[in-house]
Amino acid sequence: MTETENLDRLPTRLERWIGAVASLLIFLFLGTIVALGTYLILQRSEHIPIAVIAVLSALSMLALWAAFMFVRIVRGVPRKPSPVAQIIVGLLAAAYGIAYLGALIAGLVSPSPRNYLSAMVAGVILISGVAWTRHAWKSYKAREA
Known part of the structure; x- marks a missing residue:
């Protein structure tokens, strides 16, 4: 378990790799859901509920944030x-x-x-x-x- 005095330190190499893998997996999972949902919406000619569009929009923002975090972890300089x-x-x-x-x-x-x-x-x-x-x-x- 993490001690509270140790929360504001630089991430270790293992923690950076775990963060990169986790953010990549989140991006791939959410991106697949958004792409599949968008494809299914485009195939339908009837009215699409606004809740479906709102959920897909939120998921796409989370997917983009995960992609941003992946790039930041991989290409960025570690900092507290x-x-x-x-x-x-x-x-x-x-x-x-x-x-x-x-x-x-x-x-x-x-x-x-x-x-x-x-x-x-x-x-x-x-x-x-x-x-x-x-x-x-x-x-x-x-x-x-």
């Missing part, structure tokens, strides 16, 4: 993430944990035994996001002083 970037990642992780646990409590997600593991993962992500945000906030305040 800024405290602001760490705060954003921490807040996103905490928001995901809160949203999933809230959906579980509200009954939007089935409380079956299969979902206990995902609830535990969401709880860990929530706690990690709060810890990460707290650490990044301290780094941000130390930079200002």
